[in-house]
Amino acid sequence: MSNETILDVKNLSVSFKTPNGEVQAVRDVSFSVGKGETLAIVGESGSGKSVTTKALMGLLPAPKGYIKNGNILYGNEDFAKLSDKQMTKYRGKDFAMIFQDPMTSLNPTMKVGTQVMEGLRMHRGMNKEEAKKEAVRLLELVRIPDAEARMNQYPHQFSGGMRQRVVIAIALACDPKVLIADEPTTALDVTIQAQILDIMKDIQEEFETSIIFITHDLGVVANVADRVAVMYAGKIVEIGSVDELFYNPKHPYTWGLLGSMPTVDQREEELFAIPGTPPDLLHPPKGDAFAPRNRYALKIDYEEQPPMFQVSDTHYAATWLLHENSPDVQPPASVQQRIDEMNGKWEAGK
Amino acid sequence: MARYIATRIVYMAITLFIIASVTFFLMKLMPGTPLSSADRLSESQQQIVLEQYGLDKPVPLQYVDYMLGLVQGNLGISFQFDNREVTEILGNRIGPSLQLGIQALFIGSILGALLGLVAAIFHNGILDFGSTLLAVIGTSIPSFIFAGLLQYFLGVQWQLFPVATWGTFAHTIMPTIALLIFPMAICARFMRTEMLEVLNKDYITTARAKGVGWTAVIFKHGLRNALIPLITILGPLAVSLLTGTLVIEQIFAVPGIGEQFVTAVTTNDYPMIMGTTLFFSFLFVLIILIIDILYGIIDPRIRLDGGK
Ligand SMILES: Nc1ncnc2c1ncn2[C@@H]1O[C@H](COP(=O)(O)OP(=O)(O)OP(=O)(O)O)[C@@H](O)[C@H]1O
Numbered sequence A: 001m002s003n004e005t006i007l008d009v010k011n012l013s014v015s016f017k018t019p020n021g022e023v024q025a026v027r028d029v030s031f032s033v034g035k036g037e038t039l040a041i042v043g044e045s046g047s048g049k050s051v052t053t054k055a056l057m058g059l060l061p062a063p064k065g066y067i068k069n070g071n072i073l074y075g076n077e078d079f080a081k082l083s084d085k086q087m088t089k090y091r092g093k094d095f096a097m098i099f100q101d102p103m104t105s106l107n108p109t110m111k112v113g114t115q116v117m118e119g120l121r122m123h124r125g126m127n128k129e130e131a132k133k134e135a136v137r138l139l140e141l142v143r144i145p146d147a148e149a150r151m152n153q154y155p156h157q158f159s160g161g162m163r164q165r166v167v168i169a170i171a172l173a174c175d176p177k178v179l180i181a182d183e184p185t186t187a188l189d190v191t192i193q194a195q196i197l198d199i200m201k202d203i204q205e206e207f208e209t210s211i212i213f214i215t216h217d218l219g220v221v222a223n224v225a226d227r228v229a230v231m232y233a234g235k236i237v238e239i240g241s242v243d244e245l246f247y248n249p250k251h252p253y254t255w256g257l258l259g260s261m262p263t264v265d266q267r268e269e270e271l272f273a274i275p276g277t278p279p280d281l282l283h284p285p286k287g288d289a290f291a292p293r294n295r296y297a298l299k300i301d302y303e304e305q306p307p308m309f310q311v312s313d314t315h316y317a318a319t320w321l322l323h324e325n326s327p328d329v330q331p332p333a334s335v336q337q338r339i340d341e342m343n344g345k346w347e348a349g350k
Numbered sequence B: 001m002a003r004y005i006a007t008r009i010v011y012m013a014i015t016l017f018i019i020a021s022v023t024f025f026l027m028k029l030m031p032g033t034p035l036s037s038a039d040r041l042s043e044s045q046q047q048i049v050l051e052q053y054g055l056d057k058p059v060p061l062q063y064v065d066y067m068l069g070l071v072q073g074n075l076g077i078s079f080q081f082d083n084r085e086v087t088e089i090l091g092n093r094i095g096p097s098l099q100l101g102i103q104a105l106f107i108g109s110i111l112g113a114l115l116g117l118v119a120a121i122f123h124n125g126i127l128d129f130g131s132t133l134l135a136v137i138g139t140s141i142p143s144f145i146f147a148g149l150l151q152y153f154l155g156v157q158w159q160l161f162p163v164a165t166w167g168t169f170a171h172t173i174m175p176t177i178a179l180l181i182f183p184m185a186i187c188a189r190f191m192r193t194e195m196l197e198v199l200n201k202d203y204i205t206t207a208r209a210k211g212v213g214w215t216a217v218i219f220k221h222g223l224r225n226a227l228i229p230l231i232t233i234l235g236p237l238a239v240s241l242l243t244g245t246l247v248i249e250q251i252f253a254v255p256g257i258g259e260q261f262v263t264a265v266t267t268n269d270y271p272m273i274m275g276t277t278l279f280f281s282f283l284f285v286l287i288i289l290i291i292d293i294l295y296g297i298i299d300p301r302i303r304l305d306g307g308k
């Protein structure tokens, strides 16, 4: 992995206009992705992971969803400023996307081959023959057996795992620089999951693709990611390398996530659950959005948003606990134990 | 595909057989006889007439006779017109009705689909509002009102088309317009809803993520998927046209089947009623078959289930 930054997101805010007012789904999010690097984004449902990636792709549902503020810097362009039409040039070519549900993400009335060929003909100017050949090669690349015959079939003739491979083949068609995968394995069973992750890893090695990988599964994160961003209520609350986040988590929300991660040999009551529910993004709280669910919350948490405190060169967390005047708080024992266990296992598996 | 169609034709025959049987017995339950208004005939004269048409036999026997005739394509002889075959009368009348029905369905559904498409593309804009308004008017105002308005303005005031009767293509224009407004309005509303729904589907996002432009997404990925449900309502629409022609043919004095049917019912002309009902049923079943085949052509998920 080189240090070359390929995508730089700065102070991105995304909102939705709804009948009840403005839903602030993403609030002032900044991160960057290096060449050939995998950044995982984790966080509970509704924290703004998908909205962030849709904003990157310029696929927010217009005119309801819009980029309120911020920059999405790629090369010399700021995607946040481009029109839908200008974005079509980059979509599928520089940025490609893999979606969560392979059962619904392919057009049911179009041959699979045609769907793979579409991007090739558009972005790479291939004629029908060339595109056909290349599509077969792509289907083989994602390990679809009998690819040539499969070209003429329709999505309903494919299993879920096979469809997800097709979706990946479509995404890879034009050698994208950035591949965004929004929970690409959530809808698949465990063995298929592993195969899909394998394919993605191989491809990344071969083409130095940068990957933004959204998942709920911290096990998958440990497996595929170089860096992790933890999102809560539309904000990144902690970001750092996988090691830093797993060994030395700083934000109480990250503690909660690690603590609630199921392990193989555990009884259900041991699961550490984060109490309460996320805030209403129609009226985000003034202070730290996590404060009401945070047993270590300080008074200031209710009044002022914590800034990103630097833990190391690569590790930042937005919690007042890192302020020099804050009391020294360590993760709860149960969570610490879980972290140790996990690290042990993970180390062993390395 | 061929095997699929063959099975469907067998089902069609069975359906028609059941319809024929049910209509036959229902008709026997209708009050009066073909001779109800023939008071001037003496008892014995009536008896002779009844014998001549086989109406003196017990009902089950009449049924068997009728069904045997039916299998040979013989719908019997009309009571009202001296000794003319029902098939022949229907044959003479079928042309105008069919022409009106097909024109109305074809043009109506295509115009409607386009209207709905425009409404969906310019969702919530002024064109959307206009096409929705048109659709509401078209579904809520009955066709005979349009027929009257058309006759008055296009026919009498501006003299663009002949007011009524049958002959040239110009004669078909006004009844066709009157007939097509309903299917057009329904198709427009349906198409709008379907298209909006389809445009929210995940595969549309996939296509957009590939870099397909908005217009190409609508026509290459959206249209075909939105058309599938539209095809299912063509059947019921065609049926509504069958009944719609009854009224429209009266208003425009079109010598079609509809007009004939009304007289047949009022005079208890059994073979004629049976013949027309069966003919309508046949058309109906045929339409459903055609629509199923169309459905199979446009939706690969159905096509392949019945084999090649
Ligand atoms: N079309 C929309 N209209 C209004 N609000 C929306 C819309 N899409 C998303 N949101 C809001 O944005 C917030 C973030 O949603 P998002 O889909 O990004 O969550 P997520 O982190 O991807 O969750 P999940 O893990 O369930 O996929 C949600 O709280 C939701 O209310």
Ligand SMILES: [Mg+2]
Residues within 6 Å of the ligand: A049, A050, A051, A182
């Ligand atoms: Mg999501």
